[in-house]
Amino acid sequence: MSAVTLNNIVKRFGDYTAVHQMSLDIEEGSFVTLLGPSGCGKTTTLRMIAGLLDPSEGEIAIKGKRVNDVPIHKRNLGLVFQNYALFPHKTVADNVAFGLNYRNVSKEDARRKVAEALDLVQLPDLGGRYPKELSGGQQQRIALARAIVIEPDVLLLDEPLSALDANLREDMRVELKRIQQSIGVTTVFVTHDQTEALAMSDKIIVMSEGRVEQIGAPEEVYNTPASEFVAQFLGASNLLSASCTGVSGGEIAVELPGFPRIVIPKQRAPTVSAPGPVRLIIRAERLVLKPEGTVAGEELGVDAAVENVDYQGQSARYFLRVGEQQLQAINMIDDHPFPAGSKVTVQLRAKDCAALPVEART
DSSP: OEEEEEEEEEEEETTEEEEEEEEEEEETTOEEEEEOSTTSSHHHHHHHHHTSSOOSEEEEEETTEEOTTSOGGGSOEEEEOTTOOOOTTSOHHHHHHGGGGGSSOOHHHHHHHHHHHHHHTTOTTOTTSOGGGSOHHHHHHHHHHHHHTTOOSEEEEESTTTTSOHHHHHHHHHHHHHHHHHHTOEEEEEESOHHHHHHHOSEEEEEETTEEEEEEOHHHHHHSOSSHHHHHHSSOEEEEEEEEEEEETTEEEEEOTTSOOEEEEGGGSTTOOSSEEEEEEEEGGGOEEEETTOOOTTSEEEEEEEEEEEEOSSEEEEEEEETTEEEEEEEEOSSOOOOTTOEEEEEEOGGGEEEEEGGGOO
């Protein structure tokens, strides 16, 4: 059974359409992420699932039951927002127990459930404290404990990690996934952070301007983007104008000036069906820089000039020129990156390339 089903959902605010004809099935027990830039409709979609907004058109079902007219407090959902929304005048234990107060739960059972929830988020001894006495990471865990203590049918998370610093955000990303897997709750997670989405999700829904661009597993949307928007939004990509010169069996031949002929596996270019103009997609981290003249071996090699370098500590982001084409490459470095002005050989593998027909451009 699908935990959440959206059937042709539309949301309008006056003349502005925030979500266009969105249909989606979220499997029971899965971790699904709505990913996209600000204004793409992801939070609006989450708020419609929660019952905080009514859809203008379409139907929403939770565990097979239509909930369009069901108020938020009767949907049995756990919610965690960006600002955590903890009650400052209540203790941690009272914050966690808040949702239980509106259910037929005895005081003894409520205390037990609160203790179990605090154990699950690894804060078992903080029940008597107040939110102002907690760090940002601890507050985030308490908000999560409050959401899961009611044993929700679906857990809805709206940018819950965005207020944390970078290192803590990475730690909480791992912790949140651990908690979700341990209790098996269906989770819908909203973020604009591609790294969070790729690391945590069973399925990613990439959104742009209120529309779904692609739905798939993290490796699918990353390695085989369905549109230029997806290719550019998830990581650093090179999108190069090229020509498909042949489609044969399970392979597609692609040519572009300054590069050797590239034969791409068909599964990396599923929408290319005939010769013609295409956009070749190569992830920046799939290009490997070597000293000029290095023999490529099984890889394809092309000579390039380093125009600029963005030093990032353990890695460097290179801006390269190959004839009329400009490329980006991200490589790990042992000591010093290739300096600007260097002549290098860029190595790539055909299986790391993807392609889209020009008519699929967005």
